[in-house]
Amino acid sequence: MTDGHQRCSWAENDALMRAYHDEEWGVPQHDPRMLWEMLMLEGFQAGLAWIIILRKRAAFRKAFANFDPMKVAAFTETDVARLMSDPGIVRAQAKIRATIAGAQIYCEMAERGESFAEFCWSFTDGKPIKNPGREWIAKSPLSETISKEMKRRGFKFVGPTIVYAWMQAVGIVNDHSIGCFRREPNFYD
Template sequence: MSDTFSCERCSWAQTDPLMRDYHDAEWGVPQRDPRMLWEMLMLEGFQAGLSWITILRKREAFRAAFADFDPVKVAAFGEGDVERLRADPGIVRARAKIQATIQGAQIYCGMQNRGEDFSEFCWSFTGGAPVLGDGKSWVARTSLSETISKELKRRGFKFVGPTIVYAWMQAVGIVNDHSVGCFRRHGVQQTTHQDDQV
């Protein structure tokens, strides 16, 4: 991704059609669904050491392999499922990441069983409102992503370092980091205002 933004569409989304579609329809839109927030956090964890386009190209295979990222179903996965996933050529087959996803599902379910909504947890760090980036420079982590990372780690989540967490924050709209020249920057803000009125 470019260090600066100066185009009608964020520079990282200009070349690959899949990235462009993802940027135009999904990236930066405030996500309030707890299951989807968890799915995206798990996918960002799978991205560690890889590129996001790799994950995007495999996303449907990931969903098929992980029961559409139903936390209750994934939380019940056992060693047999780990081996099944390790043999699945459609996904990233790193054992540690697979196990981290199963553990992440168990943590998610534990929170839910205690009456703690994952969406409310995620958005509590910003008071429920997206943070607007300056749209001029690209950062990999912030003090806020460090805070969220520490709390996720404290709860037992894996592959949730501050850089991964910040990428997730951008993806799910906790941060609006569309460039000042990007047509989606304003569109995402409009979506935010509409959501706030509902």
């Protein structure tokens, strides 16, 4: 890239991936709806390349009511059929149903007065973990702990590898590689 920035190697060869890396990946996210959206998208990504999800992100947002958990929680079998026929998204029935169930769980948590954001960040006392620049780790003991708790609550497609990718995406862990210009920004201090 000619802008002079050194990036994590996965973000070098595609403009959409560069923008995602430079503007979003690894930035600590505290908005509960956005944390949930990213968890659901990471579930859709399972078995696929993240670039596929990024390219379909606008279609996902349209199909899933901008990932408004209250709206998605009310989806019916008609909505499942609509989503299964939508070529703009990943049409995996188990993942679609998991997203609807995930919205219902999110809403149940909110009804009990439990913030999804506080839940997500409770595992790190609200602070990002800065790892030693190992951008290719697949899971961690912490992602295993979070995965178990999410599964206990009923979430699906939240295995330790998916959870770790989500933790990286939403900035719960900083796995920008050594030398990456996004590794040392002020939001990690």
